[in-house]
Structures are given as C-alpha cells and as structure tokens.
Amino acid sequence: MTRTAAVHGPRPVRPAFSDILRLGLLGIRTRGPRAALSALGISIGIATLVVVTAVPASSQRALMDRLSALGTNMLRVAPQANSDPPVVLPADADAMAARIGPVTGASAVANTHTTVLRSDRADPADASGISVLAARTNLLGAVHGTVRSGAFLTSTTARFPTVVLGFRAASRLGFDRVPVGKEPGQVYVGGRWFTVVGILDPLPLAPDLDSAVLVGWKAAQDRLGFDGHSTVVYVTAREAQIEAVRAVLPATVHPQLPGLVQVSRPSDALAAKRATEQTLSVLLLGLAGVAVLVGGVGVANTMVVSVLERRREIGLRRALGASRGQIRGQFLAESVVLSALGGGAGTVLGAAGAAGYAVSQSWPVVISPLALVVGGAGAVVVGMVAGVYPAVRASVLAPTEALAAV
Structure with missing residues (x-):
C-alpha cells in the first residue's frame, strides 16, 4: 500500500506585525503633505477634547473653592x-x-x-x-x-x-x-x-x-x-x-x-455646590463625547478619501498577490499610526492651551490625568474604529476594477 502525497496549493504568506506597521508608515511617508494635514486635523480634535474638559474643570474648581469659602463644611x-x-x-x-x-x-x-x-x-x-x-x-x-x-x-x-x-x-x-x-x-x-x-x-x-x-x-x-x-x-x-x-x-x-x-x-451653599458640581460634570462628559465623535469622523473621512485616491495602488498589490487581509492590515495600520501621531500632538497642545488659559483667569490648573490618557489612547481607539470601514472597502476592491477605474 503506497501513500500518495497530498498536493496543496501555495499558502499565503502572513506578514508580521512589524511588516504591517512599516507598510502603514510607508503610506504616510509617501503622502507626506496630506498625512500631515490629516494628523493636524486629528490633533486639533484631540486638543479640543483636552481643552473642553480641562478649562471647565479649572473653572469648576475655582467655583467650588469660592463656594467652600462660604462655609459648606x-x-x-x-x-x-x-x-x-x-x-x-x-x-x-x-x-x-x-x-x-x-x-x-x-x-x-x-x-x-x-x-x-x-x-x-x-x-x-x-x-x-x-x-x-x-x-x-x-x-x-x-x-x-x-x-x-x-x-x-x-x-x-x-x-x-x-x-x-x-x-x-x-x-x-x-x-x-x-x-x-x-x-x-x-x-x-x-x-x-x-x-x-x-x-x-x-x-x-x-x-x-x-x-x-x-x-x-x-x-x-x-x-x-x-x-x-x-x-x-x-x-x-x-x-x-x-x-x-x-x-x-x-x-x-x-x-x-x-x-x-x-x-x-x-x-445653603453646600446644596448649591453639589447641584453645580453635578451639572458641570454632565456638561464635561457631553463635551468630551462630542469632541471624540468629531475626531473619529475626521479620521474616517481621511481614510475613505485615501482609499479612493489609491485604487491603483490597491489594484497593483492585489494583482501581485497581496491578500485581502494584507490590504486591510495596511490601511488599518495607517489609520492607527496617523491617529496616534495626531493624538500625541493634540494632547500636548491641549494641555498647554488649557493651562495657559487657566493661569490667565487666575484659576487653579486642573488637567485630569484621565483626560490625557483618553486623549492619547482614545485617538488610537478612534483610529482603529474609523479605519475599519475604509480598510474593508480597500480589501474587497477587485484588481481589475481598481486598475480600470484609474
């Protein structure tokens, strides 16, 4: 009894994480001006997130201090x-x-x-x-x-x-x-x-x-x-x-x-202080949510436009054997890296701006460490979420359709 070796087709090569990251960075470097503008838009969104949480928090602390001086305790x-x-x-x-x-x-x-x-x-x-x-x-x-x-x-x-x-x-x-x-x-x-x-x-x-x-x-x-x-x-x-x-x-x-x-x-100042604190906390959460939403829409819009502009590149890579997973990974990596760069810059700019404004108003500087973490990590998460649809859209684009559309 003889064994017949099974014949298998070639297995697709799965790129390492470092390779996907390099592809994302390559896409950003080759599109420097547009990538810079995209990162700027993201950084403005994250800076807005930090400012709209830190400035009201400083104002709230100043108000709470004044109310405490009225004998709330x-x-x-x-x-x-x-x-x-x-x-x-x-x-x-x-x-x-x-x-x-x-x-x-x-x-x-x-x-x-x-x-x-x-x-x-x-x-x-x-x-x-x-x-x-x-x-x-x-x-x-x-x-x-x-x-x-x-x-x-x-x-x-x-x-x-x-x-x-x-x-x-x-x-x-x-x-x-x-x-x-x-x-x-x-x-x-x-x-x-x-x-x-x-x-x-x-x-x-x-x-x-x-x-x-x-x-x-x-x-x-x-x-x-x-x-x-x-x-x-x-x-x-x-x-x-x-x-x-x-x-x-x-x-x-x-x-x-x-x-x-x-x-x-x-x-009575204690009741007023508690009511004010609760109202301002709800306001801060609302402002932060709006800022994150605006930043996410900006990232998604940037990546969708990137897919439309780079259909030829997608078609060539697919014709040369790139799998759909590799295309998805490339565009998702670009989105995350772009968001991380913009988020880091936006966090620093927002913190500096909020601190400067608080000092100019003679308020205590209140910048929550949570807001800074959310500003940086939130940008990465938003980049991942916002990059899913463009990455999927790029991966399902047929090579002939992509090349014919150019």
Whole structure:
C-alpha cells in the first residue's frame, strides 16, 4: 500500500506585525503633505477634547473653592436658648467633637460675662454690644477667618493678658490696626489691662465674633474667673459626611442632654455646590463625547478619501498577490499610526492651551490625568474604529476594477 502525497496549493504568506506597521508608515511617508494635514486635523480634535474638559474643570474648581469659602463644611453647636435649667456644654466639648471620624477641625469660644472698655475712665455704657469671649487658638481655621492686622492668639500669648479684636469691636474701641515697632494699644477688660495683639477681618461665617473681644482660654481662667465651659463649638467636617456628623454631634458634645443642644443646618451653599458640581460634570462628559465623535469622523473621512485616491495602488498589490487581509492590515495600520501621531500632538497642545488659559483667569490648573490618557489612547481607539470601514472597502476592491477605474 503506497501513500500518495497530498498536493496543496501555495499558502499565503502572513506578514508580521512589524511588516504591517512599516507598510502603514510607508503610506504616510509617501503622502507626506496630506498625512500631515490629516494628523493636524486629528490633533486639533484631540486638543479640543483636552481643552473642553480641562478649562471647565479649572473653572469648576475655582467655583467650588469660592463656594467652600462660604462655609459648606462648617457646623455651629450651642446649647438651646432659654432652657430651664440652662444647659452648659462640657469644658472639652470641642475635643469631644474632634474625635468624630469625618471631622477635620473643632474649636470653641465661651462667654466670660465680663465687660471691656477703652480705658479705666470710660463710661461702662460704652461696652454695650461688645462681648468678651475666651477663644481656642485654632478658632480662625474653624471659622475660615483671617487677621487684618497683627496676629491671632498663639499657645504662648493665650496665657498672658492679650486680646484679639473682632472687626466691629475694634472700630467701637477706636482701633484700626496694630502698630509695628511701637507700643501696642490696650483695653480694660474685667478691671484689668489687656494688650491688643490682633484685629480680625469680617467673619461672614461667624458674624457674632465681629463684635467680640477674644481672650486666650488660659488667660480668661486665670484673670477673669472663667469656669472653662464652652458656649459655642465650631466644627468643620468632610462635605460628603456633613449630614452624618450633624446627626451625631448633640449626643457627642452633651451625652446627658443631647436634645437640648442645637446644631446649625449645613449651609445653603453646600446644596448649591453639589447641584453645580453635578451639572458641570454632565456638561464635561457631553463635551468630551462630542469632541471624540468629531475626531473619529475626521479620521474616517481621511481614510475613505485615501482609499479612493489609491485604487491603483490597491489594484497593483492585489494583482501581485497581496491578500485581502494584507490590504486591510495596511490601511488599518495607517489609520492607527496617523491617529496616534495626531493624538500625541493634540494632547500636548491641549494641555498647554488649557493651562495657559487657566493661569490667565487666575484659576487653579486642573488637567485630569484621565483626560490625557483618553486623549492619547482614545485617538488610537478612534483610529482603529474609523479605519475599519475604509480598510474593508480597500480589501474587497477587485484588481481589475481598481486598475480600470484609474
């Protein structure tokens, strides 16, 4: 019994990936000006994608910062007014509040029930409307306050007879600034002289402090007979958890009588901030989608025109034995390489343009790394998708039809 060798036709040669890539680069090099214009169109599309996401993101961050300055993360804790018997917060109420997980800061003030005068000869009636409060040294951070002149209380100055004046209190007492290099002014508090070391800017989040004279906690205990119990506690927390913190604050700062503790509701600015953030996020997604769509249409149009212009080349290659797969690979490689070149250039141009515009508007520069990755990788993906139809169309073109159409 003899075996007859099977006769097989010649197997088509499958080019390696590097060969297909070289064919794509060759097509781009031989059509330099048109390829450059095509890459430019793609780069403009990707740059637009980066710009339309980065510029609104920078604007959004600036707006969110301004809204945050309105106290979106601050709560005010105080005993219920006119309760019988009066509710007194613990001396360490602010420290108790600070132990809540999402809380980022807590401070306190307390009424010392003393009066302040411009001098020991002033009329006591001049002190009406000005309160003397013991204050923690971290108060400014909790109420988002700033110092207009001088300095705020520190761990050192809070132990001595020094005061910081609220904006309106300073005006009432005749102070407009703390002199530098000269002897500072003094006020008469509870029958003792206290040195003025600072004046605050207006505090929109804690307007009651504008008419207050702030004394160090230790100095108030030693010199004014202060009992150490907090009157108001200011709490800052992570915005996402502000409602949860508000719910547990009464039981935290006064476990015995939580129902007699009042906590301010979150600022209306927080609701506005969340609504604005959601709206702008949807807008950013929409703009990014439109930019990607425009870029994809541009790549597809470029490759379809390329197939129509290169029918003779396609016909010759098919007549010389190139398979349909090789033709598809060549045009798909050209599309991807062209998109990658344009996408890389567009990503750099878009990032530079967005950063420059943000700086010119005094906005924080916000360029998402995701946008840069999407700009580069997205260009390649769009090139692949947009090049499928032209590649398939080129591969099904018959050699005789291609040569006859020239």
